[in-house]
Amino acid sequence: MVDDQRFQTFLELSEAITGFGRVRLLGTGQAELYFATAERVVGHAIMDELLTAFADLPTRTPELLRLHLFGNEMLGDVVRNLVKLWFGGVWYQLPAIWQQAYGPAAEDGTFIPSPDAYVEGLMWVAIGAHPAGAKAPGFASWAVAPQIPLS
Amino acid sequence: MTATSHDVVIVGGGVAGSLIAKRLSHAGLKVLMLEAGPESTRSFADYNAHLDRFYAASAKGAESPWPPAVGAPQPDGGDIGTGKGYFVQRGPNQYGSTYTRTLGGSTLHWLGVSLRMLPEDFELQTRCGVGLDWPIGYSTLSPYYDQAEHEMGVSADVAQQQYHGLSFTPGYDYPMRHIPQSYSDRVLAAAVDGTRIALGDTSVAVRVRPYPAARNSIPRHSYQPRGAIDLDRRGNPYLLTIGERCEGNTACTPICPVQAKYHAGKTLVEADWRHLELRTRAVASRVLVDPASGEVQGIRYQRYERPDAPNFVEQTATGRYYVLAAHAVENARLLLASDLPGRSGLVGRHLMDHPALYAWGRSPLAVGPFRGPQSSSGIEEFRAGAFRAQHAAFRFDIGNDGWRATTGAPDTTVAQAVLQQGLIGQSLRHRLREQLGNQVRFSLAVEQLADATNRVSIDPAYRDAFGNPRPVIDYRITDYTLAGMAAALQVARQIFARAGITDCTGQDELSFPTVNYQGRNFAYHGMGHFAGTHLMGADPRQSVVDSHQRSWDHRNLYLAGAGSFPSMGTSNPTLTLAALALRIADDLIAQFPNAAGAAAQCGGL
Numbered sequence: 061m062v063d064d065q066r067f068q069t070f071l072e073l074s075e076a077i078t079g080f081g082r083v084r085l086l087g088t089g090q091a092e093l094y095f096a097t098a099e100r101v102v103g104h105a106i107m108d109e110l111l112t113a114f115a116d117l118p119t120r121t122p123e124l125l126r127l128h129l130f131g132n133e134m135l136g137d138v139v140r141n142l143v144k145l146w147f148g149g150v151w152y153q154l155p156a157i158w159q160q161a162y163g164p165a166a167e168d169g170t171f172i173p174s175p176d177a178y179v180e181g182l183m184w185v186a187i188g189a190h191p192a193g194a195k196a197p198g199f200a201s202w203a204v205a206p207q208i209p210l211s
Numbered sequence: 212m213t214a215t216s217h218d219v220v221i222v223g224g225g226v227a228g229s230l231i232a233k234r235l236s237h238a239g240l241k242v243l244m245l246e247a248g249p250e251s252t253r254s255f256a257d258y259n260a261h262l263d264r265f266y267a268a269s270a271k272g273a274e275s276p277w278p279p280a281v282g283a284p285q286p287d288g289g290d291i292g293t294g295k296g297y298f299v300q301r302g303p304n305q306y307g308s309t310y311t312r313t314l315g316g317s318t319l320h321w322l323g324v325s326l327r328m329l330p331e332d333f334e335l336q337t338r339c340g341v342g343l344d345w346p347i348g349y350s351t352l353s354p355y356y357d358q359a360e361h362e363m364g365v366s367a368d369v370a371q372q373q374y375h376g377l378s379f380t381p382g383y384d385y386p387m388r389h390i391p392q393s394y395s396d397r398v399l400a401a402a403v404d405g406t407r408i409a410l411g412d413t414s415v416a417v418r419v420r421p422y423p424a425a426r427n428s429i430p431r432h433s434y435q436p437r438g439a440i441d442l443d444r445r446g447n448p449y450l451l452t453i454g455e456r457c458e459g460n461t462a463c464t465p466i467c468p469v470q471a472k473y474h475a476g477k478t479l480v481e482a483d484w485r486h487l488e489l490r491t492r493a494v495a496s497r498v499l500v501d502p503a504s505g506e507v508q509g510i511r512y513q514r515y516e517r518p519d520a521p522n523f524v525e526q527t528a529t530g531r532y533y534v535l536a537a538h539a540v541e542n543a544r545l546l547l548a549s550d551l552p553g554r555s556g557l558v559g560r561h562l563m564d565h566p567a568l569y570a571w572g573r574s575p576l577a578v579g580p581f582r583g584p585q586s587s588s589g590i591e592e593f594r595a596g597a598f599r600a601q602h603a604a605f606r607f608d609i610g611n612d613g614w615r616a617t618t619g620a621p622d623t624t625v626a627q628a629v630l631q632q633g634l635i636g637q638s639l640r641h642r643l644r645e646q647l648g649n650q651v652r653f654s655l656a657v658e659q660l661a662d663a664t665n666r667v668s669i670d671p672a673y674r675d676a677f678g679n680p681r682p683v684i685d686y687r688i689t690d691y692t693l694a695g696m697a698a699a700l701q702v703a704r705q706i707f708a709r710a711g712i713t714d715c716t717g718q719d720e721l722s723f724p725t726v727n728y729q730g731r732n733f734a735y736h737g738m739g740h741f742a743g744t745h746l747m748g749a750d751p752r753q754s755v756v757d758s759h760q761r762s763w764d765h766r767n768l769y770l771a772g773a774g775s776f777p778s779m780g781t782s783n784p785t786l787t788l789a790a791l792a793l794r795i796a797d798d799l800i801a802q803f804p805n806a807a808g809a810a811a812q813c814g815g816l
């Protein structure tokens with residue numbers, strides 16, 4: 061596992077923006093891939109800015125995250141994409157306006173980083189379901205109310 | 212020219228072709244099966260490569276796991292309304308359905324709903340003065356339904372299926388118990404079971420009822436469920452134990468990961484391979500006929516090596532009898548491409564589907580969607596009744612996958628919450644639970660009658676990569692069906708109201724073709740229920756095949772599949788076409804007095 065500081069910060073950022081803990085995030089097996097994917101698309105420099113902006117927050121409240129990350133012209137689109145990537149397993153093409161201002165990001169586009177990314181989407185966990193076509197919960201499990209995990 | 216001749220040549224390795232091949236091979240007849248698609252569904256590893264393809268697809272439509280070969284193109288949901296794709300759509304309405312041209316056919320991506328047709332569906336003209344009667348009735352088909360349900364592995368309880376005059380052989384029950392109803396079904400049932408819903412000037416008590424499904428459940432008696440298939444090291448097919456029970460993958464369409472849902476490959480595994488030869492990557496391109504006798508003399512086909520290349524060599528297969536089981540559209544297209552429109556001129560005409568509407572809303576209680584088979588119950592009360600003299604019958608499929616089909620949830624829900632509402636972290640998770648947890652969706656499938664102007668034809672101007680003419684489709688949804696759609700929506704609204712469900716129909720809708728009726732636009736979709744392109748009848752002047760699906764014009768040729776249906780009622784067609792296919796097999800075996808006989812050796816009963 062990559063245990064350099066940048067990756068650790070990426071993980072902490074991911075915890076803050078998804079509301080899921082690190083055990084769940086690492087358990088997807090996708091954390092390193094997502095880090096690498098995002099960095100490949102937006103470049104090392106912008107990723108650094110994002111990680112630094114996050115690390116510099118005095119506290120990691122939703123208000124401060126909104127103000128300094130989601131509300132930032134350059135970082136906002138990137139961090140929103142990270143939320144969608146964690147929840148849905150899809151990297152969505154960045155807005156054209158972002159490309160004009162901060163591009164070119166040659167590897168940008170809408171794509172699934174790996175077939176497992178789809179399977180590991182956190183939106184399914186969030187609602188006590190499972191991705192269509194994978195992680196089947198077993199015969200007749202659908203006949204009772206779902207169990208929605210807390211962590 | 213290949214030198215060997217077979218007793219029977221079958222074109223198409225879908226459910227119809229496979230059931231016939233299995234039964235004939237067990238009777239000792241020498242069978243050749245020509246299949247247009249590649250054989251990439253025979254081994255477990257290859258099948259799983261299709262699954263990975265589905266995971267990796269950013270658009271997860273019904274065809275996403277099943278890409279066609281260059282020489283065997285197929286319609287794609289994404290092409291509807293764009294003017295692009297395999298079908299040449301001449302309108303006025305878009306034909307909204309698709310099929311799969313890979314070994315196993317459209318059962319690779321079907322949903323598995325396996326309803327019998329109602330006795331009254333076979334006599335629609337006589338009883339209601341609309342549509343066409345069948346030359347055979349429910350009682351003729353009933354024993355074949357029993358057999359088809361065992362061949363395909365259908366889960367249901369007879370006790371829950373005796374409605375609208377459906378009767379069963381005494382002592383009969385389905386091979387497996389019904390698929391458990393979903394939590395969402397049960398919440399709805401608690402709210403509406405037994406309430407009377409108005410339709411015209413009558414009212415009917417409705418019930419949320421499990422429908423028969425070709426998905427493995429708990430077996431009855433000694434029935435052995437068939438799971439996934441594989442090839443051993445010598446290339447012999449066999450059944451694995453995985454998939455002997457549905458696991459709730461919520462992906463029957465487009466691909467069941469564990470193969471707990473029936474697909475035609477399971478039937479082929481059980482054929483007697485000493486007598487069956489399978490030739491895949493073989494696209495039938497012409498039926499060769501003796502002009503004097505009308506008898507078929509051979510099937511010309513295009514054999515290719517690589518699915519991704521437009522190269523092929525031409526060969527001819529010969530036998531004593533021939534069966535076209537290439538799908539309703541492909542059967543008609545192949546006959547027309549062979550200059551065989553039939554003396555009746557009806558080949559390709561009377562194309563039908565079940566154009567369907569969605570109705571969706573929010574339940575007052577959480578229903579736990581996105582789990583279980585995509586649906587497990589239906590509302591069947593409106594499949595029959597005197598109203599059929601005025602408008603189409605319809606049935607409801609009650610979804611277990613939220614608004615996925617209608618709005619693209621849950622992905623679109625995440626996107627909205629993040630982009631529009633700016634939610635993150637716990638508040639995002641909370642929002643998703645709230646937004647997704649109470650989603651309810653009905654699919655309202657509406658009957659369509661046989662209409663000679665709705666048809667598949669060919670035009671030399673439109674050809675595929677192998678030079679074969681592409682299907683040209685003329686399609687109109689008439690007032691009979693449109694009035695049925697209006698009635699179905701009204702019923703859905705009443706049920707929503709009774710259950711306290713907030714109607715959200717039309718909101719954030721994905722793009723669907725629309726049709727206008729009395730100033731209203733209905734967004735509809737196809738169900739994949741192609742039927743009627745080689746009509747069955749008692750009169751050779753008004754039909755293409757007789758009641759055994761034997762061609763009136765070519766007596767050594769059978770046309771299998773829903774193309775033979777004079778009407779479809781509200782049943783999804785596959786179980787009925789399977790029952791009819793088994794009847795073809797018996798009729799064929801009877802043409803060979805020395806054959807071993809069918810019933811003793813196969814049928815699974």
Ligand SMILES: Cc1cc2nc3c(=O)[nH]c(=O)nc-3n(C[C@H](O)[C@H](O)[C@H](O)COP(=O)(O)OP(=O)(O)OC[C@H]3O[C@@H](n4cnc5c(N)ncnc54)[C@H](O)[C@@H]3O)c2cc1C
Pocket residue numbers: 222223224225226227228245246247248273308309310311312313314315316317318320321322323324325464493494495496536537538539541545738739740741771772773782783784785786788
């Ligand atoms: C999304 C979807 C969901 C569905 N759900 C249901 C359901 O729940 N219940 C139900 O009853 N029905 C359902 N259907 C319909 C069902 O899939 C079809 O009715 C059924 O598969 C038709 O069987 P068939 O054997 O006639 O044709 P197919 O299954 O299409 O098989 C035809 C075979 O012939 C081959 N072939 C085609 N052309 C040639 C050629 N020129 N030469 C050689 N071989 C050829 C094809 O490759 C294919 O293998 C659904 C369809 C769709 C699209």
Ligand code: SF4
Pocket residue numbers: 196426427456457458459460461462463464466467468469470471472583584585
């Ligand atoms: S619900 Fe899942 S396991 Fe069951 S048949 Fe459908 S796809 Fe297969």
